[in-house]
Structures are given as structure tokens and as C-alpha cells.
Amino acid sequence: MSEPRTPEEQTDNQPNPPEPSEAQEPTKNEKQQSPTGIIIRRFLKNKLAVFGLIMLVLITTVSFSAPLITEHDPTSTDMLNIHADPSSEHILGTNGVGQDNFARLLYGGQISIQIGLYIAAIVTVIGVVLGSLAGYYGGRVDGAIMRFTDLFLVLPFLLLVLTVVTILQETTLTIFVITLGLIVWPNITRILRGTYLSLREQEFVLSAKSIGASDFRIMRKHLLPNAVGPIIVNATVIMAQMIILESALSFLGFGIPEPTPTWGSMLDEARNLGILTGQPHMWLPPGLMIVLTVLSINFIGDALRDAFDPKSKSR
Amino acid sequence: MYKYILRRVLVFIPMLFLVTVIVFTLAMLAPGDPLTGQVLDPNIDPEVLEERRDALGLNDPPPVQYWNWLQEVGQGNLGDSLHYSGRTVEELILARVPNTINLAVFSLFVTIVVGLPLGIYSARKQYTPADYAATTFGFFGLSMPNFFFGLIAIYVFAFQLGWFPARGTGDGTLLSTIHHLVLPGITLGLASTAIYMRYIRSEVLDVMGSDYIRTARAKGLTDGTVLYKHTLRNSLIPIITLMGFEFGTLLSGAVVVEAVFSFPGMGQLFLTGIQNNDFPLIMGINLVVGITILVGNLIADILYAVVDPRIRYD
Numbered sequence: 001m002s003e004p005r006t007p008e009e010q011t012d013n014q015p016n017p018p019e020p021s022e023a024q025e026p027t028k029n030e031k032q033q034s035p036t037g038i039i040i041r042r043f044l045k046n047k048l049a050v051f052g053l054i055m056l057v058l059i060t061t062v063s064f065s066a067p068l069i070t071e072h073d074p075t076s077t078d079m080l081n082i083h084a085d086p087s088s089e090h091i092l093g094t095n096g097v098g099q100d101n102f103a104r105l106l107y108g109g110q111i112s113i114q115i116g117l118y119i120a121a122i123v124t125v126i127g128v129v130l131g132s133l134a135g136y137y138g139g140r141v142d143g144a145i146m147r148f149t150d151l152f153l154v155l156p157f158l159l160l161v162l163t164v165v166t167i168l169q170e171t172t173l174t175i176f177v178i179t180l181g182l183i184v185w186p187n188i189t190r191i192l193r194g195t196y197l198s199l200r201e202q203e204f205v206l207s208a209k210s211i212g213a214s215d216f217r218i219m220r221k222h223l224l225p226n227a228v229g230p231i232i233v234n235a236t237v238i239m240a241q242m243i244i245l246e247s248a249l250s251f252l253g254f255g256i257p258e259p260t261p262t263w264g265s266m267l268d269e270a271r272n273l274g275i276l277t278g279q280p281h282m283w284l285p286p287g288l289m290i291v292l293t294v295l296s297i298n299f300i301g302d303a304l305r306d307a308f309d310p311k312s313k314s315r
Numbered sequence: 316m317y318k319y320i321l322r323r324v325l326v327f328i329p330m331l332f333l334v335t336v337i338v339f340t341l342a343m344l345a346p347g348d349p350l351t352g353q354v355l356d357p358n359i360d361p362e363v364l365e366e367r368r369d370a371l372g373l374n375d376p377p378p379v380q381y382w383n384w385l386q387e388v389g390q391g392n393l394g395d396s397l398h399y400s401g402r403t404v405e406e407l408i409l410a411r412v413p414n415t416i417n418l419a420v421f422s423l424f425v426t427i428v429v430g431l432p433l434g435i436y437s438a439r440k441q442y443t444p445a446d447y448a449a450t451t452f453g454f455f456g457l458s459m460p461n462f463f464f465g466l467i468a469i470y471v472f473a474f475q476l477g478w479f480p481a482r483g484t485g486d487g488t489l490l491s492t493i494h495h496l497v498l499p500g501i502t503l504g505l506a507s508t509a510i511y512m513r514y515i516r517s518e519v520l521d522v523m524g525s526d527y528i529r530t531a532r533a534k535g536l537t538d539g540t541v542l543y544k545h546t547l548r549n550s551l552i553p554i555i556t557l558m559g560f561e562f563g564t565l566l567s568g569a570v571v572v573e574a575v576f577s578f579p580g581m582g583q584l585f586l587t588g589i590q591n592n593d594f595p596l597i598m599g600i601n602l603v604v605g606i607t608i609l610v611g612n613l614i615a616d617i618l619y620a621v622v623d624p625r626i627r628y629d
Binding site: 048154155156157158164166167244247248251252254267270273276277280283287290291294295299302 | 330333334337338341344345346454455457458459460461462463466467469470474481563564566567568570571574575585586589590592597600601604605608609
């Protein structure tokens with residue numbers, strides 16, 4: 001990173017004087033205090049974040065090594081053995097069409113994590129591109145992009161998603177991810193626009209401009225590295241929200257269609273009162289997995305927010 | 316000040332227009348039209364259907380259709396439901412609105428009664444076990460899908476303990492209504508409670524670090540006076556905006572929560588519409604909800620200006 005320090009650090013000099021501007025000249029001590037190093041160290045100091053990271057790695061590893069853990073196919077049905085109670089053959093029993101719940105739990109994790117990651121990636125790319133254009137150029141470009149985001153923000157999110165899913169009539173994983181990505185981007189675009197709006201006023205932008213750097217170069221080389229904090233933090237927020245959203249949609253019967261196993265569709269079984277009250281082993285595990293996964297991501301996101309925040313005192 | 320309010324209202328009008336355009340566009344994108352169901356009927360001549368389409372204006376160019384639709388909507392006419400034959404969309408919505416309002420008000424009540432004090436307490440006792448407990452609760456509230464929480468609530472409080480009913484709205488008496496609201500209301504309010512709590516906590520911590528609070532302390536005021544007379548007044552201002560935006564979140568959440576608790580509100584009506592491809596109903600609810608949110612934001616904007624004199628009126 002060619003950029004010296006985050007802009008907030010520069011503005012934050014008043015309450016925090018002991019960082020002279022020569023800090024770039026790396027003395028031996030300063031060398032260990034590279035911005036990335038500081039962030040990593042702050043992150044690792046947060047016990048909840050470390051817990052979250054370990055849990056997330058664990059959940060991902062276990063989900064993606066599902067074929068090694070269970071020999072059951074999560075999609076194969078067995079109409080002679082439905083709603084079975086847990087046994088050594090089916091650790092968590094079977095569902096309404098005789099699919100093995102434990103296998104569905106493992107494979108469902110793959111879907112949840114992938115959906116979260118893909119949508120977060122799509123939304124982040126759109127958000128960074130449009131957010132930087134709106135924030136950097138301001139004026140009419142900004143106005144146009146912001147009005148465009150308004151289009152998506154006037155309807156409550158879930159109603160809009162459900163309406164669009166109904167209009168599409170049938171969804172696959174790809175369609176689902178793209179649809180949600182295209183609906184969710186405005187929020188993050190607005191947040192990143194705010195970030196870019198404040199960055200644009202910084203002196204290093206003026207200095208880059210005055211030596212003749214092109215707008216594109218300024219956005220890519222000077223603004224982007226300084227916006228990495230908010231970008232990553234918001235990506236984690238989106239990922240957590242999308243895992244919850246997918247589960248809610250699948251629960252309502254409008255998520256990824258069968259036979260793809262997802263945690264939300266496993267919880268769908270609990271809409272039957274008999275199963276809800278009589279067979280908690282059917283719906284409790286996928287629910288707990290969602291909570292654990294989302295909680296881990298939120299712990300990580302929160303710690304990253306603190307770690308990236310130059311005002312934070314813990315070094 | 317009045318100029319500011321006027322300006323807000325003037326921004327509100329194009330937004331209102333935008334909502335109608337979006338809802339109309341979505342309706343145009345939707346497959347089929349009000350006569351699609353009759354196409355399958357072998358007794359109806361396709362040519363007759365085409366004539367009826369002409370008569371109904373379904374073959375007009377979209378802008379013309381939009382204008383005609385807008386005039387109907389202006390008179391409070393949202394069309395006929397396809398699924399509930401013989402009933403208009405506005406009549407269906409009006410029948411469900413009171414239940415959803417009850418649910419929303421109850422959950423907002425939970426949010427304020429639990430979220431605010433918890434946030435304040437947690438900020439005052441920063442870095443104590445109580446603070447950690449409250450912060451953990453905040454994380455759980457954010458990470459728990461509301462339908463899963465609802466399922467657990469039904470399992471524990473309705474089934475195992477039998478304290479509260481698991482579904483429906485009761486027999487209409489006040490006591491029964493409230494009794495039926497408890498579980499869905501708490502479920503719907505959980506996420507917002509966590510958000511408010513986290514928000515108030517950081518807001519109070521922020522204000523407590525400011526210079527005028529130090530001055531107030533230096534004058535020898537008690538902690539209580541500083542908190543209630545100085546800190547809270549300023550911490551609560553952003554809450555108004557938060558509540559303005561709360562409408563959308565609540566209505567989104569209501570779709571899921573009403574499904575879990577078989578609660579006959581707008582959310583459930585919307586789901587019925589979605590499940591049956593009842594597009595007039597879906598679009599009618601979208602329109603009503605979109606307008607409600609806009610009005611909510613407008614009220615929040617105006618209240619914000621009334622409460623906070625620092626708002627610049629330009």
C-alpha cells in the first residue's frame with residue numbers, strides 16, 4: 001500500500017498527538033506497527049472474534065467435507081422411513097420425505113456459506129464501483145446514483161424479494177444469488193458513498209490531483225485502500241444478513257428449491273405443529289447452526305470494525 | 316422551520332410517485348393478467364377474451380395503463396383479488412391492518428421498554444459483567460433469525476409451559492388479544508431490541524465522553540442528573556430517525572413472524588398472495604406498505620427537526 005495512513009488517523013491527531021508525521025520513516029519499533037499488523041493484532045486481541053473465526057473455519061471445513069462424514073445422500077428420499085426418530089443409522093432422524101437430516105444439515109452448511117459469500121461479493125463489487133463514483137464525483141453523478149438506490153429502498157426488503165421471486169416463478173441457486181445481490185446493493189452503496197465522500201475531501205486526494213493523477217487512478221490507488229475497512233466490515237454484515245434471509249425465505253418456501261438441502265428448508269418442517277412440539281431434533285439443529293454461523297460472522301465483523309477504527313484506543 | 320417541513324413534503328411527493336411506478340412496473344413484469352385464469356376454460360373463445368382485454372385496457376401501451384391504474388388507486392380502488400374471488404384488495408387489506416398494527420405496536424413497546432434501559436444500563440456499567448451480558452444479548456438478537464426464535468418460543472412457552480397461545484389472535488377481548496400478542500410481539504421485536512440496545516449504548520458512551528458532560532460533572536451534578544438531563548436528551552435524538560425507518564423492518568419481519576404464529580395480519584395476507592400468484596393483492600400490499608414507509612420517514616424527518624434545533628433548514 002503506497003498510501004501512508006488512513007485519513008481518520010490524520011484527522012485524529014488532536015486527541016492523539018504522539019504520532020508525528022515522520023512516522024512513515026520506519027524505525028525498528030515502527031516497523032512492527034504496520035497498519036495491517038496493527039489491525040491483525042487488534043483483531044486477535046478480541047476473544048469473541050477469535051472464537052468466531054475458529055467456529056466459522058470449523059463449520060466451513062465440516063460442511064465441505066460432508067461426503068467424508070456421512071455416506072447418506074442428502075437428496076435421496078425413502079418414503080418408507082419418514083419422520084424417523086434419531087437412530088444409529090440416521091443420527092438426526094429423517095424428514096418428511098425420508099431424507100437423512102444429518103446429511104442435510106452438513107450439506108446445507110455448504111449452501112448457506114456459499115450464498116452468503118457470493119451475495120456479499122456481488123454486492124460489494126457493485127457497492128464499491130457505484131459508491132466510489134457517487135462519492136468521488138458528487139453532483140449529478142451522485143444524484144443519479146442515489147435516486148437509483150431510492151428505487152430499491154422504498155419497498156421493504158423482504159416484500160420486494162418475495163415479489164421478485166414470485167415474478168421469476170422458478171429459482172435456481174444462481175438466479176437466487178443474482179436476484180438477491182441486485183436487490184441488496186443499494187444499502188452498501190449508500191454507506192460506501194458516504195465513506196468516499198469524506199475521503200475525497202482529504203488532502204492526499206488534492207495532492208494526487210495536483211500532480212496530475214487521473215480520476216481512475218485516484219479512486220483505485222488512493223481511495224480504495226483507505227476504504228478497505230468499511231468495505232470489509234459491510235461485506236461481513238451483508239454475509240450474515242443474507243444467511244438469515246436465505247433461511248427465512250427457504251422457511252417460507254421461497255428459497256432455493258428442493259431437493260437442494262438448506263438449513264431454512266429443514267426448519268420449514270417445524271411449521272407442522274406435531275413436529276414442532278414432538279420432534280425438536282428435526283428443526284433445532286439447523287436453527288442452531290444458523291445462529292452459530294451468523295453469530296461467528298457478526299463477532300468477526302464487529303472486531304474488524306474496531307480493528308479498522310483508528311480512534312479505537314487498544315493498539 | 317416551516318420551510319424545512321415544506322421542503323420535506325415536496326421531496327415526499329416525487330417519492331410517492333416513484334412507489335407507484337415501481338409497484339406498477341413489478342405488476343407489468345408479473346406473468347399473466349387478470350384474465351389468464353380463464354384462458355384454460357375451453358368454453359371461452361380466445362377472441363372473446365381478446366375483446367375483453369381490449370375493453371379492460373390490458374392491450375393499451377404501459378403509460379396509458381399506468382395512468383388509468385393511478386386514477387383507480389387515487390380513488391382507493393386497488394382491484395379485485397384473484398385468490399379470494401369476489402373480494403377487493405382494499406377490503407382484504409383493511410380487514411388485516413388492525414392485527415398487524417397491534418403486532419407492530421406491541422413489538423415497538425417491547426423494543427423501547429427493553430432496548431433503551433438495557434442500552435443505558437450497559438453504557439453506564441461499561442466493561443462490567445452486566446455490560447458483557449447485555450452486549451452478548453445484543454449479538455444474539457442480531458444473529459437469531461426471528462422465525463427460529465419464534466419456533467423456540469412456541470416450543471417452550473406455548474407447548475412446554477403452556478403460558479401463552481401459539482397461534483391466532485384470540486376471541487377479541489382486550490386481555491385475550493394481548494395474551495395472543497405476547498409471543499409474536501416479542502419475536503418480532505427481538506432484532507430491533509438488540510439494535511436499539513447496541514445503538515443507545517454506543518450513543519450514550521459517545522455523549523458521556525463529550526466536553527459538556529465533563530462540565531456538568533465538574534459543576535458537581537449527580538450522576539443521575541447528568542444522565543437524564545444532559546446525556547439522554549442528546550442520545551435519544553437519533554432514535555427518532557431509527558424509528559422512522561423501523562416501519563419497513565417491522566413489516567418485513569411481520570411476514571415471517573405472522574407465518575410462524577399463524578397470525579392473521581397483512582404479512583400473512585401477503586404470503587397467501589405470493590403462494591397463489593394473486594398479483595393484484597401482492598401489488599396492493601406493496602403499494603400500501605411503500606406509502607406507509609414513506610409517511611413514516613416523513614414524520615421522522617419532521618420530528619427530528621422539531622427536536623434537534625441544530626438541524627440546518629436547507
